[in-house]
Amino acid sequence: AVQRTLSIVKPDAVGKNVIGRIYSRFEDNGLRVVAAKMLHLSEDVAGGFYAEHRERPFFADLVGFMTSGPVMVQVLEGEDAIAKNRELMGATNPKEADAGTIRADFAESIDANAVHGSDSESSAAREIAYFFASSEVFSRA
Numbered sequence: 001a002v003q004r005t006l007s008i009v010k011p012d013a014v015g016k017n018v019i020g021r022i023y024s025r026f027e028d029n030g031l032r033v034v035a036a037k038m039l040h041l042s043e044d045v046a047g048g049f050y051a052e053h054r055e056r057p058f059f060a061d062l063v064g065f066m067t068s069g070p071v072m073v074q075v076l077e078g079e080d081a082i083a084k085n086r087e088l089m090g091a092t093n094p095k096e097a098d099a100g101t102i103r104a105d106f107a108e109s110i111d112a113n114a115v116h117g118s119d120s121e122s123s124a125a126r127e128i129a130y131f132f133a134s135s136e137v138f139s140r141a
């Protein structure tokens with residue numbers, strides 16, 4: 001089924017000037033950017049986005065990293081977009097990511113891991129609504 005998923009190009013990848021190379025991975029693999037904005041997240045916005053991780057030991061470092069510089073936030077649309085995007089990203093820890101994935105090619109560490117992608121339909125719906133009004137999403141479907 002055609003799905004939408006929320007994707008973030010994180011501060012490490014924006015800093016390395018590889019937004020376009022990451023977007024090409026999406027476009028070359030059947031995903032379409034149907035919404036996008038560059039933002040410098042505040043602690044409140046980053047903390048709210050990652051609210052499910054609030055009790056995890058890495059939460060403070062995660063919020064610190066995600067607020068360290070601008071990010072690109074986008075909605076990707078396509079057939080099985082949620083799983084497809086996770087396949088393109090590779091494992092959360094770049095050291096475990098398969099060769100040829102975005103994290104294997106562009107990421108350094110589990111915090112500076114280049115990209116985020118929604119992990120389920122329910123988180124995709126929540127995460128898209130967190131950053132975009134429906135009038136800001138230009139669906140092709």
Ligand code: CMP
Nearest residue numbers: 053058062092110111112113115116117
């Ligand atoms: P992301 O997909 O954005 O979701 C939560 C982020 O927390 C994750 O990518 C990692 O960058 C970061 N993180 C740091 N440590 C861990 C960990 N031990 N397990 C999972 N995620 C972690």
